[in-house]
Amino acid sequence: MSDATPQAPQEQAPAETYEPAGPAPLGVALEPTGHPAVDARLARLAELDHLPADGHLEVYEDVHRGLRAELTSLDTHPAPRPYDNRS
Numbered sequence: 001m002s003d004a005t006p007q008a009p010q011e012q013a014p015a016e017t018y019e020p021a022g023p024a025p026l027g028v029a030l031e032p033t034g035h036p037a038v039d040a041r042l043a044r045l046a047e048l049d050h051l052p053a054d055g056h057l058e059v060y061e062d063v064h065r066g067l068r069a070e071l072t073s074l075d076t077h078p079a080p081r082p083y084d085n086r087s
Contacts, residue, residue: 025049041066 026049032039041063048056 020052023048023050023052035070037070038067041070 028045030039030042030045033042044059044063044066047059051059
């Protein structure tokens with residue numbers, strides 16, 4: 001048997017906790033494209049300046065979805081006008 005007394009576990013100082021920084025504007029200027037539907041989608045990116053980082057993904061995905069829809073709409077051509085042979 002040993003006469004040594006067991007050592008009490010050393011208490012550790014509590015770890016410092018940090019609060020995440022609040023949202024900060026990135027200062028990225030958006031230039032109009034001349035296409036109102038595209039400009040409206042891109043304008044939504046301005047919301048990111050007021051959201052915490054964990055809210056960015058939803059906005060990025062929504063903007064991406066909208067821009068893809070705009071591009072897809074370019075592939076749909078109006079039906080050709082029938083040729084009028086009356087003259």
